[in-house]
Amino acid sequence: xxxxxxxxxxxxxxxxxxxxxVDSFLNHQVDPHLMEGIGREFATRFxxxxxxxxxxxxSSGIAPALFTGLFLDVPVVFAKKTASRNLDEDxxxxxxxxxxxxxxxxxRVSKRYLHADDRILFxxxxxxxxxxxxxxxxxxxxxxxxxxGAGIVIEKGFQDGGKRIxxxxxxxxxxxIITSMSEEESRIQFSGDAx
Numbered sequence: 001x002x003x004x005x006x007x008x009x010x011x012x013x014x015x016x017x018x019x020x021x022v023d024s025f026l027n028h029q030v031d032p033h034l035m036e037g038i039g040r041e042f043a044t045r046f047x048x049x050x051x052x053x054x055x056x057x058x059s060s061g062i063a064p065a066l067f068t069g070l071f072l073d074v075p076v077v078f079a080k081k082t083a084s085r086n087l088d089e090d091x092x093x094x095x096x097x098x099x100x101x102x103x104x105x106x107x108r109v110s111k112r113y114l115h116a117d118d119r120i121l122f123x124x125x126x127x128x129x130x131x132x133x134x135x136x137x138x139x140x141x142x143x144x145x146x147x148x149g150a151g152i153v154i155e156k157g158f159q160d161g162g163k164r165i166x167x168x169x170x171x172x173x174x175x176x177i178i179t180s181m182s183e184e185e186s187r188i189q190f191s192g193d194a195x
Contacts, residue, residue, distance in 0.1 A: 001037065001038070001041055001175045001176065003034065003037060004034065004037075004038070004153070004154075004175050004176050005176050005190055007022075007025050007031070007034060008020070008022060008154065008176060008178075008188060009188055011024045011025055012186060012188060013186050014181045014182060014183045014186040014187070014188065015183060016183060017181070017182070017183070018128075018156070018159070020126075020154070020156070020178070020181060020188070022125075022154070026060065026063075026125055026153065026154075027059075027060035027125050030063045032063075035063045035064055035066075035067045036067050038064045038067060038068070038153060038175060039064060039066070039067025039068040039069075039070055039071050040067070040071050041175060042064070042068040042071075042072075042121070042123065042151040042173065042175075043068055043071030043072045044071075045151070045173045046072070046121055046148055046149060046151065046173070049119065049121070049148040049149070050119050050148075051072055051074055051119050051120070051121045051148050052074055052117070052118045052119050052120070053074055053075055053076075053077055053113075053114065053118050053119075053120050053121070053145075054068050054069040054072065054074060054075070054076045054077070054120070054121050054122075054123055055076075055077050055078070055079070055109070055114070055120050055121070055122055055123070055136055055139070055140065056076070056077075056078050056079070056122065056123045056124060056136075057078060057079045057081065057096070057107055057124065057132055057135070057136065058078045058079065058080055058081055059078075060124075060125040060126075061078065061123055061124045061125055062076075062078050064123050064124075064125060064151070064153055065078065065123035068121070068123050068151060072121070075113075077109060077113045077114065079094075079107035079108060079109045079135070079136065079139060080107065080108050080109070081105050081106075081107060082105075083106075083108065090110065090111045090112075091108040091109060091110055091111060092108070092109045092111060092114065092139045092142040092143055093106050093107065093108050093139075094106070094107050094134075094135040094136075094138035094139050094142075095107075095135065096131055096132055096134075096135035097129075097131045098131070098132075099128060099129060099131075107135050107136075107139065109139050109143075111143070114139070114140070114143035114145055115143060115144075115145065116143065116144035116145060117145075118143065118145040118146070119145065119146045119147075119148050120140050120145050120146070120147050120148065121147075121148045121149060121150070121151060122136050122137075122140075122147070122149070122150040122151070123150070123151045123152075124136075124150070124151075124152055124153070125152075125153045125154065126152070126153070126154050126155070126156065127150070127152040127154070127155040127156065127161050127162055127165070127172070127174060128155075128156040128159045128161050129159055129160065129161045129164075130160070130161030130162070130164045130165045131161070133150055133161070133165050133170070134165075136150075137168070137170065147170060148171070149170060149171030149172065149173060150165065150170055150171070150172045150173070151173050151174075151175075152172060152173070152174040152175070153174075153175055153176070154174070154175070154176050154178065155172070155174035155176070155177045155178065156178050157174075157177040157178055157179045157191055158178065158179055158180055158181075162174065162177070176190060177190060177191035177192075178190055178191075179191050
């Protein structure tokens with residue numbers, strides 16, 4: 001998606017060698033037109049997979065997941081990162097380590113919303129180390145559901161998460177794969193870029 005790559009180049013800010021801030025359009029302020037295009041693209045790429053649910057983790061995955069669910073015409077379920085009084089007690093749970101948070105947390109999904117006859121599509125904003133997807137896969141396995149694949153908005157191709165998830169046999173469709181980035185002038189190189 002050229003529009004997405006252009007947004008990353010023009011508005012993304014690189015911090016150090018591994019942090020990309022895209023909070024002006026993806027994970028703090030959200031561009032709804034971009035999300036619509038992302039949802040349409042994921043729905044096209046996974047057409048024919050008989051998906052029954054889209055699964056993500058709160059909160060940055062919700063916007064792209066919601067538009068994907070809209071175009072696939074299926075419900076969207078998001079794993080919660082914190083326990084609360086309004087969450088069902090009977091949940092599937094999995095640990096996830098967060099690089100941005102610098103620690104582990106437990107994701108939870110009510111057993112009322114995932115079942116063995118579901119075919120799940122994971123959607124997330126970033127893929128770096130792959131730990132969030134491993135957590136979602138754990139949840140899907142606990143439910144006995146099948147997995148159609150994972151739709152990723154931005155993959156950090158210079159980290160090993162994408163390779164790790166693909167080696168697990170999960171189909172990964174990333175809309176923008178970054179092969180390198182530098183804080184100097186926020187320079188970002190994508191897979192398929194010349195030179």
